[in-house]
Amino acid sequence: MKIARVRLKENSMETYGLVSEDGQKIITKEQIHEETGIPVPPRIKEFLFGGWLEEVKKVGKDLEFKLPLSKVELLAPLPNPPKIICLAFNYYDHARDAGLTPSEEPVIFLKPRTALNSPLGDVISPSYVKRLDYEAELAVVMGSRVKKIAEEDSLNAVFGYMIFHDVSARDIQFRDKQFTRGKSIDTFAPCGPWITTKDEIPDPQNLRITTKVNGETRQNSSSSKMVIPIRKIISSLSNLITMEPGDIISTGTPAGVAMSMKEPRYLKHDDVVEISIEGLGTIQNRILFD
Incomplete structure (x- = not known):
């Protein structure tokens, strides 16, 4: 459903x-x-x-x-999730483009729920941000409270899946040398368009993920290219953090983001970003600079 x-x-x-x-x-x-x-x-x-x-x-x-x-x-499907946990460099192709070796354990940061945005909402960026980037991500919505859950059992704790757009101010990110501030600005987490229950997604590790900017395809990959699969992400996180119903885990983005291009093409005022994930629908966000 x-x-x-x-x-x-x-x-x-x-x-x-x-x-x-x-x-x-x-x-x-x-x-x-x-x-x-x-x-x-x-x-x-x-x-x-x-x-x-x-x-x-x-x-x-x-x-x-x-x-x-x-x-x-x-609207954003969950207005007040207990936690929004995001993974960095969890796709082989994205890590390769960034010149990094992927970690065997989740590298995470948290987004505040005030960053949540509707699936068709405008992304409002501060005007001083000059390197605004898009990141299409498959998000997991937890359905159970779990702690130290085994990898083979972890998908049983999932409620469903949705699209997550991890908007990123790269200039802030690179200056800070960490992720949180540049990814936590209000409206920087569009998601949806709805939550699709897990019974409709028999294999979340084989979903096509695409991003278009003004109709031009920028990301075209698959969740099969994740470094750490969803079942291991949940198990690993639960060894440190109690996972709760409504927690959102955004599982990283594949190759094709602006910062990895030879000549980066960052988002500009009035650009339209469209993200689709197989079986989960499409979200679309216009970019505005205040």
């Missing part, structure tokens, strides 16, 4: 719901309650991790998707 958090355009009411298989329509929680009588909770996090989705799945085939997605504004 695909679960989205949205705002209705007709009255600006924020809600959530299930997206149809073709990604064209949605049934909101209010409509789910009306059709099924299931008293779904008011907040998406309770719905996702409190067992309510399983209740709705029992009648899923009978749900009628009436509301076109054009009638809603898609």
Whole structure:
């Protein structure tokens, strides 16, 4: 199933719901309650991790998707994730282009939830940033609280997957010689367009990942090129950090980012970045400098 958090355009009411298989329509929680009588909770996090989705799945085939997605504004699927953990240089081709040897353990940094942005939201960069870069990433949404979980069991703790755009101010990053500040600016984490449950993604290590800037393909790779696979990422992190329902783990970006080009082509005002991941949909963000 695909679960989205949205705002209705007709009255600006924020809600959530299930997206149809073709990604064209949605049934909101209010409509789910009306059709099924299931008293779904008011907040998406309770719905996702409190067992309510399983209740709705029992009648899923009978749900009628009436509301076109054009009638809603898609929001970041999780407004208040406990943690946003991002991996650096977790693709062989990206590490190679940067002249680095990939680590056998996750190299991580954290993004604040205030960086979250909607899947179609504008990225607002400070005007003093001169080297703004894009990074298409496959994000894992955790579904269980786990600590020191074995690698062979770790995917059982996953709730689902979504697209994550790790926008990066390279000039700040290179000046600081670490990642956090240059990647934590408000709006620098568009994600979505919804959360796709893991049962719809049988092999997250074989998904096509593409990025286009103004229609030109910049990244064209696959999650199969990850250095550390998702199952090991979760297991390794859980040995140090308690993973909680709603945690987002963004698993790194493949080759093709601007900073690795012989003549870097960083993002400019009014550029449009479109990221697609097989089975997860597409997000699109316009770049604006304040």
